[in-house]
Amino acid sequence: SAVISQKPSRDICQRGTSLTIQCQVDSQVTMMFWYRQQPGQSLTLIATANQGSEATYESGFVIDKFPISRPNLTFSTLTVSNMSPEDSSIYLCSVDTQGNTGELFFGEGSRLTVL
Amino acid sequence: GQQLNQSPQSMFIQEGEDVSMNCTSSSIFNTWLWYKQDPGEGPVLLIALYKAGELTSNGRLTAQFGITRKDSFLNISASIPSDVGIYFCAGRSNSGGSNYKLTFGKGTLLTVNP
Numbered sequence: 442s443a444v445i446s447q448k449p450s451r452d453i454c455q456r457g458t459s460l461t462i463q464c465q466v467d468s469q470v471t472m473m474f475w476y477r478q479q480p481g482q483s484l485t486l487i488a489t490a491n492q493g494s495e496a497t498y499e500s501g502f503v504i505d506k507f508p509i510s511r512p513n514l515t516f517s518t519l520t521v522s523n524m525s526p527e528d529s530s531i532y533l534c535s536v537d538t539q540g541n542t543g544e545l546f547f548g549e550g551s552r553l554t555v556l
Numbered sequence: 557g558q559q560l561n562q563s564p565q566s567m568f569i570q571e572g573e574d575v576s577m578n579c580t581s582s583s584i585f586n587t588w589l590w591y592k593q594d595p596g597e598g599p600v601l602l603i604a605l606y607k608a609g610e611l612t613s614n615g616r617l618t619a620q621f622g623i624t625r626k627d628s629f630l631n632i633s634a635s636i637p638s639d640v641g642i643y644f645c646a647g648r649s650n651s652g653g654s655n656y657k658l659t660f661g662k663g664t665l666l667t668v669n670p
Contacts (some may be wrong), residue, residue: 547598
C-alpha cells in the first residue's frame with residue numbers, strides 16, 4: 442500500500458482561473474495516475490504521469506487544459522487551467538505500488554467547485 | 557472504448573442481509589478489482605482478481621472473476637452499517653497502449669438500515 446497526500450483537499454475557484462493540485466506519495470513509484478470524478482459519477486482517467494517523460498493523456502483530455510508535472514518518483518502536480526463550472530469535480534491521484542499489477546491506491550481527492 | 561455495466565445502481569438493505577452486485581463487459585479483462593468509496597474519501601481497494609474462475613474472500617466480502625473474463629461479482633455477507641458507501645468494479649486488459657489503464661464501472665450505492 443501507500444500513503445498518498447493531496448493538496449488542496451477542497452477549493453472554491455472562480456471561472457477563468459487555474460488551480461494546481463499536488464500529490465505526494467510516501468514511497469517511490471514509477472506510475473502515477475490522475476483521475477476525475479464528476480459529481481455522482483465514476484472515475485475517468487485523465488492521464489498517466491511518468492517521471493522524466495511527458496504525461497500520456499486519455500482521449501478527451503489535453504495538456505493545455507490539464508498540464509501535469511512529475512519532477513521525481515514521489516511527487517506530481519495536476520493543473521486545471523482556465524476553469525469553468527464544468528470542471529467542478531473530484532480530482533484523484535493514484536499509484537500502482539506493486540509494479541503494474543493494476544492494484545491502484547488512491548489519494549483522498551481534491552474537490553473543486555468552480556463558480 | 558471499453559465499458560463496464562455495473563448493477564444494481566443502488567441498493568437499500570437491512571442490517572444483517574447479504575448483498576450482491578456485479579459487473580459485465582463486452583470485452584475481456586485480465587484483472588478485475590473491487591473498490592469502496594466513502595463520502596469525501598478516495599476509493600479503497602477491497603479485492604483484486606487475476607485468474608478466470610478465481611474466487612477470493614476478504615472477511616465478509618467475496619468476489620469472483622467470471623469464467624468468460626467478461627464479468628465479476630461481489631458479495632457482502634451479514635451487512636453492517638459501516639458497509640455503506642459506493643462500490644466500484646474496475647477492469648484492466650493487457651492489450652497494447654491500455655496496459656496500465658483501469659476502466660471503472662458506474663458504481664453501486666449501498667445503504668444499510670440499522
